[in-house]
Amino acid sequence: MAITPITLSVANTQTMDETNRLKVAATPFEAQQSFASTLKDAIASVNNQQIQSDAMTQKLINGEDVDLHEVMITAQKAGVTLNATLEVRNKAIEAYQEIMRMSI
Incomplete structure (x- = not known):
């Protein structure tokens, strides 16, 4: 039985770490847009699940x-x-309310 070397997976991890380090930090606007698009995608996915459920029930x-x-x-x-x-x-609402309760 052949034994595969562990260095292959370590090399891939090191390459990924180097790629992540080279990435430039996103501006606040880009981060906001990314978060907004992720949130919209998640809500659209929930909506699609509801639509599929309604369609199956109707059938x-x-x-x-x-x-x-x-x-x-x-x-x-x-x-x-x-x-x-x-x-x-x-x-998210609880976190927002907690932040608003903090004294400055």
């Missing part, structure tokens, strides 16, 4: 050829993603 109601377990799985996925999004929102 089931109309009597189309849809398995009940697929409808339930889609609905649960949509529910879990929505609940996770609400929890992130709640934590």
Whole structure:
């Protein structure tokens, strides 16, 4: 049985570290735009999950050829993603309120 050297994975890690060090720090505007686009993508993903769940439920109601377990799985996925999004929102609001309570 051949033993592969560990140096391969170490070399890849070192290359990635060097690449990250060469990256120029983002300006506040770029960071804000990046955060905004990430947030929009996450919300769009949650919305897509909800739309898929509604479509599957509607197909089931109309009597189309849809398995009940697929409808339930889609609905649960949509529910879990929505609940996770609400929890992130709640934590962000708590953090904002805590920052506002700080004395300067």
